Amino acid sequence: MNIMRLLNIFLLVALLPVTQLQASEELLVYSGRSDKFVKPVMEAFTLKTGIKVVLHAGSSTSLLNKLQLEGERSQADIYISNDAGNMQKGADLKLFSIIPNEIAQNIPSNYRSKQNDWLGLSARARVLVVNTNSPLVKDISSVFDLAEPELKGQIGLTHSGNESYIAGVTVYMQMKGKDATRKWLVGMKKNFNDGVFNKHSKIVKAVASGKKAVGLVNHYYVYRHLEKYPDAPIRILLPDQGEQGMGVAWNVAGAAITKHSKRLNAAEKLMAFMVSKEGQGLFASVNREYPTRVGVAAADDVPAVGSFKVANVPMTSLGRLRNETLDLIEAVGMP
């Protein structure tokens, strides 16, 4: 009867994973970054080496969770995240294997972990985007100015689930101390009276439309908007520069080979490709990020590396101090 037929289907489905496992000689990449930024790189890799890549997309943190829970059962070979915090968290949880030195050495040591269990692939700066017509913005020179009462109702922030936002707060917390950061968060909480944004792109949009005077975003969102609307009255303001300034908060997107990868050889090839000049150039061009490999140029329109001051904070701290940052943010009650 029907029930028997159902049972058959059930058994068939149960046997499916085994056959799947044997058939796949493809690399499995857990990618916490947007498909549209990773895909071009993977396609170039496949074209070059003939090794196929399956992208399993999700949020960086939940994929890291999955990796940890799966343990040695995991079929993933590569983990890619948009945030150094997640990379280091994974390294601390011992989820990654060591990347051979001849691959890792292409990346400067401040953009990778000490043990070489993850590499930073592309860097982004946490900047302010300002509306050039707003009279309010001439006094702004630091991200801490966002807590000033004059900016009430004029600032654009993402909600505090955003990884870039959390990483930024971690940097400020180390540079200025916990108390100053708490005061800053409290001040900002009073200032965004009509709510936070769920996307960086919406912040840039709101600043361009004049609804907000200033927003805190990753640098490439500003260019993305200007590409679509070249006449938008917005510009990047690199915060916290000068003698006294702490410098811009910096974060890297990175990749690692998983500890239990069964296709180490191919995984290393992919890593090598991502740090090669070609791969790095692709990362720089698809999203205007700063390639981490020395000698690969960033896109023309972004401020050149070295022309501005960057906060001197080790990337690995973005993972170690994340829970502390989350505690701080939640204690203040940022949405």
Place this chain on the structure above:
Amino acid sequence: MNSQLTGYFYWLKSRLATRGLLTLMVVSLASIPFFFVIHSSLQLSVERWFGLWTSRLPDLIWNTLSLAIMVAFGAFLLGVSSAWFIVRREFVGRRLAIWLLVLPLTIPTYVFAHIYTILLEPSGWLGSVWVWLFGESSLPNLYNVFGVGFVLSLASFSYVFLLVRDALSRTHQNLEDAARVQGASSAQVFWRINLPMLRPAIAAGLALVVLHVLSDFGAVSMLRYQTFTLSIYLQMNARFDYQAAAGLSLILVSLSLTFLVLERFFRKRQRYYSSAQSRKVIPKQAGITEQFMIWLWLGLVSLFAFILPLIWMIVWSWQAWIKDMIDMAFWGYVSNSLLISVLAASIAVVAGLPVALYHAKRRDFLSQSCVHLSSIGFVLPGPVIALGILVFVLALVPNIYGGMLVLVLAMVIRFLPLAIQSQESAIQQLTPSVEQAGRSLGAGPLQNLRRVILPMMRGGLISAWVLVFIDTLKELPATLLLRPTGFDTLPVRIWIEASEEMLELAAPAALMLVIGTLPVLWFLMRSGAKHSS
């Protein structure tokens, strides 16, 4: 030795009967996530419990309960009023209205949340109207209890509508007539006769709504409103703190179970019987002004709950279509979604059958506990169920990990309560004498099941299948964690594309969810119509 074992087996079998044994099997499978929660939260030290208690719980309880009350109120208002008009008045386009009021069920909460944040931007469709009317400064913000309450009321009032409509069409006229004869006004009749009679249906509908609120992940995570479910998810996800997540889940489960037991208790005390000879309600023909008023209200409700989101989906899907963005991969997501939903619905109906039969036949402590335990899936947040199953599978049957079976298992466990409840209510309408007649005419238990019981509870089977199908089609959090690699379903794609602002890609997926649900919903409504006539 062997004969002793067989003897024991027969003893157990004689005590429980086959359906009892099967029930125990199903229930123990269904309670995997629950045991995971208990196991993990036992590992929490006393200090950490205390820490959770003081730092998080007061806010979480307040946030969750105020949201539940707000949504219950919203769903009550929308559901009862529209059910009343539909059953008690005859007006032009009544059948269309029924459809418009049921169709919001096809839109997942995260799609609602996503669409309304976009529509309410200053340049969005609703936002620009609002700015024109009231100015930009007062533009409503969805990132708070009112916003989430609004979204969840729209997404869930249809449950109340369906149940109250069913109850209303089954009530009989004579009580109302009696009240009228005694001189009661229409308002008095409503408050003192109709509303009390409807209490069981309203309670059941609101219970469903509240349970959906308690376990909702999509809307609260899109709108960043800290309920138990979101906080549990963040504990797991951002902090890797599974024990705290389990601890919070345990508290949530106890809250929900208390609520469920209370609801069952009150429902049991409120059974109304009506005599068979009484006159059925005939909808009154509405006058022109009344028709206008009815459509004003129903139109407003369905505009926000279905028409506006639908138009949005169509417009953006059209964009995707003309930009040629709908490729083979998209149809792959569609067939993945359908496959998983058909499998989960079919298995859930089969698995739920013995539980429902057992509970309908024996109302003792054991069968009660079985039903309560199997409803765990509805009470626990999706991410926790997924985590529990993941840990269980990896520890005990790692061979099936990474396959579809795990995902199907998770869906069946999550939505088994739906299957059991609708089958149970169908069985309750069977008088035991029917079954006994079958048996006395010489049918064996299986033959009796196949030829008497199953055909008679066909409606219940269908609605069980349809309900599980719809909810699986929309399921997000467990699918995100447990799907086989590269196996993306429509909700997963919506989630990914929406978080990347790719509206052209999120919209067609959402539209396909609506379209995919239509045929089964049509089937359900048709069998329901037959059933009530």
